[in-house]
Amino acid sequence: MTESLDATDWAILAEVERDARIPYTELARRVNLSPSATTERVRRLEAAEVITGYRAEVNLHRTGYPVLAVVRLKYPGTRHEPLHRLLAERPEILECLRTTGDDCYVLKVAATSTAHLEQLVDALAQFGSTTTNVVLSQTLPLRGPREPRASTVG
Incomplete structure (x- = not known):
């Protein structure tokens, strides 16, 4: 579907990403x-699974989870089901990406304190070695892709 997205589709995606609750009349304007x-365009983008859902952004600090961290996990072996069960059981694990390279997984986690973070990292360490980085600030918030620009190389 990507090759069939036009400038209007990209504009819709940018606006809906900026405000998922925007009324269709305002979006149209x-x-x-x-x-x-x-x-009709939004429905087509949803049907094609370009838009896969709408979400609220939650302030972790105000909900009692002020410690944000990225945990990298080297997972030896091929049985990943036990880790997947832990991911499902632990709501403080916000995101998990399976990656290539030295680390098998990169997880974004939120904790109530550094002690809570330590307990979470200990739970993950049963699956392999971990490296943890505490997030100091969010330089660029989560966003979707933008309309590709025409190449100026020629």
Whole structure:
């Protein structure tokens, strides 16, 4: 589907990403379409699974999880089901990416304290060696891709 996204689709994606609760009438105004055409475009993007959902951004600090960390895990072996069970059981594990390279997994975790983070890292360490980095600040918030720019190399 990526090759069939036009500039209007990319504009819709940018606006919906900025505010997932934007009314179709306002979205239509911002992307210069009628509300019905905008609604149809959004539905097409959802059906094609370009838009896969809508979410609220939660302030971790205000919910009692002020410690954010990235944990890298080297997981020896091929039986990953026990780790997957732990991921499902621990809500403080916010994201888990399976990666190539020295680390098998990269996890984004939130903790109530450094002691809580230590307990979480200990739970993960049963699966392999870990490296933990505490996040000091979020320089760039999570975002989706942007419309590809035409190459100026020629």
